[in-house]
Amino acid sequence: MGAASVKHMRVLVVEDEKTLARYIAEGLRDRAMSVDLAHDGTTALDKLGSGEYDIVVLDRDLPGAHGDEVCRRLIADGGRARVLMLTAMADVGDRVTGLRLGADDYLGKPFDFEELVARVDALGRRSRPALPPVLRHGGIALDSGLREVTRDGRPVVLSNKEFGVLAALMAAGGAVVSAEELLRTVWDENADPFTNAVRITMHRLRGKLGEPTAIETLPGVGYRMAGRAA
Template sequence: MRVLIAEDERMLADSIAEGLRAEALAVDVAYDGDAALERLGVNDYDVLVLDRDLPVVHGDDVCRAVVESGGSVRVLMLTAAADVPARVQGLSLGADDYLVKPFAFEELVARVHALGRRARPADPPMLARAGIRLDPARREVYRDGRYVPLTRKEFGVLAELLRADGAVVSAEELLEKVWDEHIDPFTNTVRVTMMKLRRKLGPPGVIETVPGTGYRIR
């Protein structure tokens, strides 16, 4: 899942981003509304965590632009205004959910995950193929009954390959969905991660490289 944090309080924005990355999410950060709109125009996000009182372009206008674009990104609006009329107004702009500051980080994570499930087709309780079983909720992977410890990025790559259900997934798609905008598009990170993932899954090999196209699980 890829998330954009649009929040002008830099310490808060960076703290949210760090916490969500620890949840194996790909996270980008924008510190004003104009930067948020720029990133939304370039990248495909599942969830936008949007501070309502953004500078340059107000959060309300960012929310309107997201709704008018007709995309699938879900909006979690953050605000210091706790009164009911403010919450109703935020939701009427097209926000999918509303969270009042200060908030418990665990609640924000739960809401982001819930919105992410709405932004894409729901995963089954267990992703399985070729003897691999991946539990998205518990972030656990088993190969032929053997537990396989994976890093966050290895888990994210494997999840995307399993979701493709045998179709080829390009390195560019993996970079888009598993990493964030700071990754060098010419990096060999995907290839290195794939090598480590294959090693951990063990023989026989199930991840196939399709030359010039990408990867798939046979």
């Protein structure tokens, strides 16, 4: 379905039209992003206060706290999330108002989903330090543009979660990444902190990458890529 960013992004979609919200969330999850949902401004503010997001896809006309107020509060509280504001009001005056409130980008409804993804990806690149389009470690190459992984030239087909875990480990540059951090960044707010999802995904990922073992486990600490980076 197109390119996904190697930086595994956490996105909060704030949209009161539940069918549209699910459509956006499912599409972004297909791009290996972690997505949480809020259907009103008050819930959005609660989630922003308790979670760390890279991108907020924010409908402007919301029940509870208006989208303008959500944007204003996010900026005032020093939030680092980039804001893509959605609205049915697409004239120049509305765009200017949204941008002056602190929104980073603006997309009028109805919109093309591929354009929304492109804008989310662009904001994601601005929200974090840039990484090379292809990450390499040993014989493993992870191409963010094509969303492809190879090992010693052999294609490795991964699920979204497996891709996200491998991207997080390779982006860490050999540093240890805890299971808690992987749950937070690769899954979403509904992930059970006591789940064995990380362990199961890691087992499948190792199996697909083959021998020698590409990922080390440090008991009680976390995981890291084995050996030296390319």
